[in-house]
Amino acid sequence: MATGSSEQEHRHYHQHYEALMEIFHLEVNSLFSRLNFFLIGTAFLVAAFVTAVVTKHPGSWSLSLLRHAIVAIGFCVALLFTVTNYLNAKLLLGIQRRLERDSKIVDSSPFEVVKEIKEKVWSLRRFWGDFGDAVCNPIGYKNTCAPHTWLVPILFALFWLFVWFAVVPLGLPHPNWQRSFPAFFGLVVLAYWIIRQFRLGKNKDVKMGRILVLHFTPEGRIQKPATPEQLKRFEEAFQEALIENPKVKYKGTFADKDGVGICDWQAPNAEAVENILKELKLPYDAVVRVEELKL
Numbered sequence: 001m002a003t004g005s006s007e008q009e010h011r012h013y014h015q016h017y018e019a020l021m022e023i024f025h026l027e028v029n030s031l032f033s034r035l036n037f038f039l040i041g042t043a044f045l046v047a048a049f050v051t052a053v054v055t056k057h058p059g060s061w062s063l064s065l066l067r068h069a070i071v072a073i074g075f076c077v078a079l080l081f082t083v084t085n086y087l088n089a090k091l092l093l094g095i096q097r098r099l100e101r102d103s104k105i106v107d108s109s110p111f112e113v114v115k116e117i118k119e120k121v122w123s124l125r126r127f128w129g130d131f132g133d134a135v136c137n138p139i140g141y142k143n144t145c146a147p148h149t150w151l152v153p154i155l156f157a158l159f160w161l162f163v164w165f166a167v168v169p170l171g172l173p174h175p176n177w178q179r180s181f182p183a184f185f186g187l188v189v190l191a192y193w194i195i196r197q198f199r200l201g202k203n204k205d206v207k208m209g210r211i212l213v214l215h216f217t218p219e220g221r222i223q224k225p226a227t228p229e230q231l232k233r234f235e236e237a238f239q240e241a242l243i244e245n246p247k248v249k250y251k252g253t254f255a256d257k258d259g260v261g262i263c264d265w266q267a268p269n270a271e272a273v274e275n276i277l278k279e280l281k282l283p284y285d286a287v288v289r290v291e292e293l294k295l
Helices: 002-054 061-100 102-107 110-121 124-136 148-166 177-203 228-244 270-280
Strands: 209-215 249-255 261-267 286-290
Touching: 002 061, 002 148, 061 110, 061 148, 061 228, 209 270, 228 249, 228 270, 261 270, 270 286
Parallel strands: none
Antiparallel strands: 209 261, 209 286, 249 261
């Protein structure tokens, strides 16, 4: 009976794993197909705008309105594809991490797993903070998946923004390039900053430090889960938090019977550990980075 149950569980796991892998590959194809559609559509918009610009009807109200409409559409489309591809990339990263946690794939159907990942990675609270960090450091930020699929639309959004303020209002055939220079210079500086952050994120060597979490006061003492079910849920959430933060390493907990003690971590900074503690709603008194004192 045990052997039959084990074989059935293995077969059940294999089916769920294959289904989740199929969803993963479909999402990857959607991500890159969406980028291709964006590039094709943007090429048409750029061609239409250039045609409207070189048309020999200076001062035409309808032509000016057409230029503004093309630029506005291009900017909105770029923002839409940026957000959509960024969320898609986060979903892929969540599925990839879930595939690394083999045991949990059997607990629920692949569609429930994907729904759970979407609810977590697409939450509004995490989106804004994650998005800002990912733009500043697309390679180093939590192993970001395919950053170029949403960085390219961002650059085109900046391009349309520059066109709106620098090219459209100038009037042709004799544009005042002195007015367009500040906008052009700002665009170049912003693009250089994004590329520089991209390269820094790719090559940055993060210095790890020893982080101690202090549990001394009654409010901050270590509390053990009351039931085995609570302990299991906590262990699963704890392991998931470590997978989502690969640069953070948990070393151990040292405490007495009353829960007074310390937790030993290794991380780039104290904030990384503190974010995990807040996410798991764990009590603590302080999180400090320490170094060995050589006397």
